[in-house]
Amino acid sequence: MKFLQLLLRNLLRNRRRTIxxxxxxxxxxxxxxxxxxVLTELQSSAETxxxxxxxxxxxxxxxxxxxxxxxxxxxxxxxxxxxVIATLWFGGxxxxxxxxxxxxxxxxxxxxxxxxxxxxxxxxxxxFLSDRTGAIAGDNLVxxxxxxxxxxxxxxxxxxxxxxxxxxxxxxxxxxxGASSLYFHWEYLDEGINNWGFTIMxxxxxxxxxxxxxxxxxVDSLFRNSSAPTKTETxxxxxxxxxxxxxxxxxLIAMISSGVIFMIVLVASNTMAMSIRERAREIGIMxxxxxxxxxxxxxxxxxxxxxxLSGALVGALxxxxxxxxxxxxxxxxGFVHSFYVTAGTVLLCAAIGILVGVVSAGxxxxxxxxxxxxxxxxxxx
Amino acid sequence: xxxxLIEMKGLxxxxxxxxxxIPVLRDxxxxxxxxxxxxxxxxxxxxxxxxxxxxxxxxxPTGGELRVIESDLLSxxxxxxxxxxxxxVGFVFQHFNLIxxxxxxxxxxxxxxLTSLNRRERREHVTxxxxxxxxxxxxxxxxxxxxxxxxxxxxxxxxxxxxxxFVLADEPTGDLDAESAxxxxxxxxxxxxxxxxxxxxxxxDPRAAAYAKVRHHLxxxxxxxxxx
Numbered sequence: 001m002k003f004l005q006l007l008l009r010n011l012l013r014n015r016r017r018t019i020x021x022x023x024x025x026x027x028x029x030x031x032x033x034x035x036x037x038v039l040t041e042l043q044s045s046a047e048t049x050x051x052x053x054x055x056x057x058x059x060x061x062x063x064x065x066x067x068x069x070x071x072x073x074x075x076x077x078x079x080x081x082x083x084v085i086a087t088l089w090f091g092g093x094x095x096x097x098x099x100x101x102x103x104x105x106x107x108x109x110x111x112x113x114x115x116x117x118x119x120x121x122x123x124x125x126x127x128f129l130s131d132r133t134g135a136i137a138g139d140n141l142v143x144x145x146x147x148x149x150x151x152x153x154x155x156x157x158x159x160x161x162x163x164x165x166x167x168x169x170x171x172x173x174x175x176x177x178g179a180s181s182l183y184f185h186w187e188y189l190d191e192g193i194n195n196w197g198f199t200i201m202x203x204x205x206x207x208x209x210x211x212x213x214x215x216x217x218x219v220d221s222l223f224r225n226s227s228a229p230t231k232t233e234t235x236x237x238x239x240x241x242x243x244x245x246x247x248x249x250x251x252l253i254a255m256i257s258s259g260v261i262f263m264i265v266l267v268a269s270n271t272m273a274m275s276i277r278e279r280a281r282e283i284g285i286m287x288x289x290x291x292x293x294x295x296x297x298x299x300x301x302x303x304x305x306x307x308x309l310s311g312a313l314v315g316a317l318x319x320x321x322x323x324x325x326x327x328x329x330x331x332x333x334g335f336v337h338s339f340y341v342t343a344g345t346v347l348l349c350a351a352i353g354i355l356v357g358v359v360s361a362g363x364x365x366x367x368x369x370x371x372x373x374x375x376x377x378x379x380x381x
Numbered sequence: 382x383x384x385x386l387i388e389m390k391g392l393x394x395x396x397x398x399x400x401x402x403i404p405v406l407r408d409x410x411x412x413x414x415x416x417x418x419x420x421x422x423x424x425x426x427x428x429x430x431x432x433x434x435x436x437x438x439x440x441x442p443t444g445g446e447l448r449v450i451e452s453d454l455l456s457x458x459x460x461x462x463x464x465x466x467x468x469x470v471g472f473v474f475q476h477f478n479l480i481x482x483x484x485x486x487x488x489x490x491x492x493x494x495l496t497s498l499n500r501r502e503r504r505e506h507v508t509x510x511x512x513x514x515x516x517x518x519x520x521x522x523x524x525x526x527x528x529x530x531x532x533x534x535x536x537x538x539x540x541x542x543x544x545x546x547f548v549l550a551d552e553p554t555g556d557l558d559a560e561s562a563x564x565x566x567x568x569x570x571x572x573x574x575x576x577x578x579x580x581x582x583x584x585x586d587p588r589a590a591a592y593a594k595v596r597h598h599l600x601x602x603x604x605x606x607x608x609x
Binding site for chain 2: 288291377
């Protein structure tokens, strides 16, 4: 502690250089914190007690293949299944193709049983259930477009040759999708496409969490030898499988983060090397006064570490503060529900800052500490 | 009988630059007793600073014997020498060599950071040292806010704050005007006369050397004459 004043004073010796270095580290760790949070959020779904009881059934080959609507009755009879609904991705256009948001046609009779974590006034639920052309939308989605209950929502079919004309009957909050989707009656869509009779997936509500693995096995066994074999998995596993569609996201993020960290090590190393070189004579004086190698090392590496750690905390905490105020669901059209920079991410960034500080000053500090006093005193600064 | 602090017998120092050998000190025999105020005069390149550095343990002789306060400096490691210097040597440099980011107080306190003194004790020592050099009212000023003479007096305060066994002053008036040089030499003389501080002064200025009790002359690395 008694060396702290000397350490801090040396840090502020060249304020412009210190501020620029700190800023570059802060921006870099802001990026690292953001990337890590992207990975964390993509890998996590909104885990509610209800979502742990849900399974998703899709075609074994790919999500682009359809399942017959007749499967619903059979799935409903599987041991352990409490409720099951068909869920069909509509993928239409609302006014402008850039107004992307998830749209699903669903069986409404058991929709609120399967999605018990969705919160909505009972009157709105009943209004939706009793109106074949009715729709419900998440509150984040409603805020984005400024809708209110009773509004007409016209969608243009992009996948299906059908343009549903819907009436907003309810606004929900909660649920696994971050309240960013729109749901309407599957029967309305099916009639509009000439009773096509297919769906993209089924959502099952299990009676208990213990039965979830067995239900998955039973459902897949039921259709194993059919023309449309199924793959049944938990809702979380289903969401995570989307990540694999964009490749090895984890590796990509790790590579970008490593590149960023390497760059700030170079920047910090340059700063420390310049600073130490400028103070070669001063370091010689200090050694003449009695400062030992470990004192010199401690001061120089300590200075670098304080600088890098400060930058890291500014970056990470800055990311935490900024993203806590940003409606990420609106920006990402519901693809990302929340974007919270966790304390763990902040600590990781702090650890990176410490590592950068130690590594960047290590070699120049070691050289300075080892320099003979007589040689250091001869340095011209 | 005063205590023998420094004894050199046949001390020599040769610098090697690539394949060229440059003898800087040759066969130096010198004894310094407690309470001595000795000046070493000589032209530039005569080896004065080198001799001082060897006594301080900053440099090592090439040959001869050296005992400083009964310690064999030649057998000490760099770190041991650093600790030894902190306890026994007060160094005053020609170019003041104050740390620019520290106030006068901070600069004088610097050697004390290596001791076990607590904050209050360090404050007392620093205040005493600054009082001895007459700069108590400038404690919070940075080196850039001090005159050359004041900076050198702060450097002297830094050199004596640990109450070292002896003070080594290397051209302390080299960068000063006449008036400031007198101020500085008065302080050093005062330390010797009032506190019996042992001082080894290196200078090419005869007016500074005149303050010493014993004057040696160094020429081409050889001690050629002594006067008192």
